[in-house]
Amino acid sequence: MNEKQIVKMILIILLFSLLIIFGLIVRNTYINKIKPINEKKVYLEKLKQNNKNIINKIKEENRKSKNIDNILKENKAKREQLEKKVYEKESNISGKVIYLTFDDGPSIYTNEILNILDKYKIKATFFVVCSNNLEEYTKKYIEKGHTIGLHSCTHKYSNIYSSEESYFNDLNYLSSLVEKYTGYKSKYIRFPGGSSNTVSRFNRGIMTRLSNKLKENGYKYFDWNIDSNDAAGANSNQIYSNVIGALENNNRNISMVLMHDTKSSTKDALDSIIKDALQMGYTFANINDYTPEVHHGINN
Numbered sequence: 340m341n342e343k344q345i346v347k348m349i350l351i352i353l354l355f356s357l358l359i360i361f362g363l364i365v366r367n368t369y370i371n372k373i374k375p376i377n378e379k380k381v382y383l384e385k386l387k388q389n390n391k392n393i394i395n396k397i398k399e400e401n402r403k404s405k406n407i408d409n410i411l412k413e414n415k416a417k418r419e420q421l422e423k424k425v426y427e428k429e430s431n432i433s434g435k436v437i438y439l440t441f442d443d444g445p446s447i448y449t450n451e452i453l454n455i456l457d458k459y460k461i462k463a464t465f466f467v468v469c470s471n472n473l474e475e476y477t478k479k480y481i482e483k484g485h486t487i488g489l490h491s492c493t494h495k496y497s498n499i500y501s502s503e504e505s506y507f508n509d510l511n512y513l514s515s516l517v518e519k520y521t522g523y524k525s526k527y528i529r530f531p532g533g534s535s536n537t538v539s540r541f542n543r544g545i546m547t548r549l550s551n552k553l554k555e556n557g558y559k560y561f562d563w564n565i566d567s568n569d570a571a572g573a574n575s576n577q578i579y580s581n582v583i584g585a586l587e588n589n590n591r592n593i594s595m596v597l598m599h600d601t602k603s604s605t606k607d608a609l610d611s612i613i614k615d616a617l618q619m620g621y622t623f624a625n626i627n628d629y630t631p632e633v634h635h636g637i638n639n
C-alpha cells in the first residue's frame with residue numbers, strides 16, 4: 340500500500356463516518372421532534388373526530404327531545420279536549436250555553452238569587468267583593484256547586500288601577516279571604532269595569548299590563564257579551580228585555596251575561612230570564628277551566 344492509497348482509505352473511512360453521524364443526527368431529529376409532532380397531529384385528529392361525534396350525538400338527542408316535547412304537547416291537547424268532552428257530557432252542556440255572572444256581591448239579594456238558581460237546578464258564577472257576608476256566601480257557593488270568581492276587594496277604581504302593585508294587593512287579599520273561608524283558590528277574574536274600561540285612563544296602559552300579568556300568573560279573566568244593564572239602573576222589565584232581546588238577536592254559542600246580585604231588580608227579573616232562555620233551547624253553566632274567555636278589546 341503506498342501513501343496515496345492510505346490517504347484514500349482514510350478519506351473513505353472519514354466520509355463513511357460522516358455519513359453515519361449525519362444519519363444518526365437525522366434519525367435523532369426525527370425521533371425527538373418530528374415524530375412527536377406527527378403523533379400529536381394524529382391525536383388531535385382523533386380528538387376532533389371525537390368532538391364531532393359528541394356534537395352529532397347531542398344534536399340527535401336534542402332532536403329526540405324536541406320530538407318528545409311535541410308528542411307531549413299533542414297528548415296534552417288531546418287530553419284537554421277529552422276532558423272537556425267528558426265535562427260537557429257530565430254536566431249536560433250542549434249547544435248554546437249561557438253563563439250567568441253576578442258581580443259586586445254577596446248582598447241581601449243573593450239568597451233569593453240562589454233560590455231561583457236552585458229552582459231551575461242551574462249553576463252560575465259569582466264575582467265577589469269584600470262584603471260583610473262574604474264568608475257565609477262563599478261557603479254556600481261551593482256547597483251548591485257555583486263558581487266563585489274574584490272581582491275586587493275594595494272595587495275602588497282610583498285605588499286598584501293606580502298601580503299594578505295596588506291591583507294585586509287588593510286582589511290577593513280578596514283571594515286569601517275566599518281561600519280561608521272555602522279552601523278554594525279561584526283563578527277566575529273579572530276586572531271592575533271590565534277589561535275595556537276607560538275609567539282607569541288616569542294610569543296609561545294599566546289594563547294592558549294587568550291583563551298580561553294575570554295571564555302570566557295563571558289567572559283567566561272574563562268580560563261579557565250581554566249586559567243586563569242592571570248596574571246602570573235598569574228596572575226588572577228592562578233587564579229581562581236586555582238579556583232575552585240579546586239572546587234573540589244574536590246567534591252566539593257562548594253568552595256571557597253581566598248581572599249584579601246587589602240589585603233587587605236583577606233578582607226580580609231572573610226567574611223569567613231563566614225560564615224563557617230554557618224555552619229557547621239554551622243551557623246554563625258556570626265558569627270552569629273549559630269556558631272560553633270572553634274578552635273585550637282593551638282600551639287602556
Ligand SMILES: [Zn+2]
Pocket residue numbers: 442443490494531532
Ligand atoms: Zn263591579
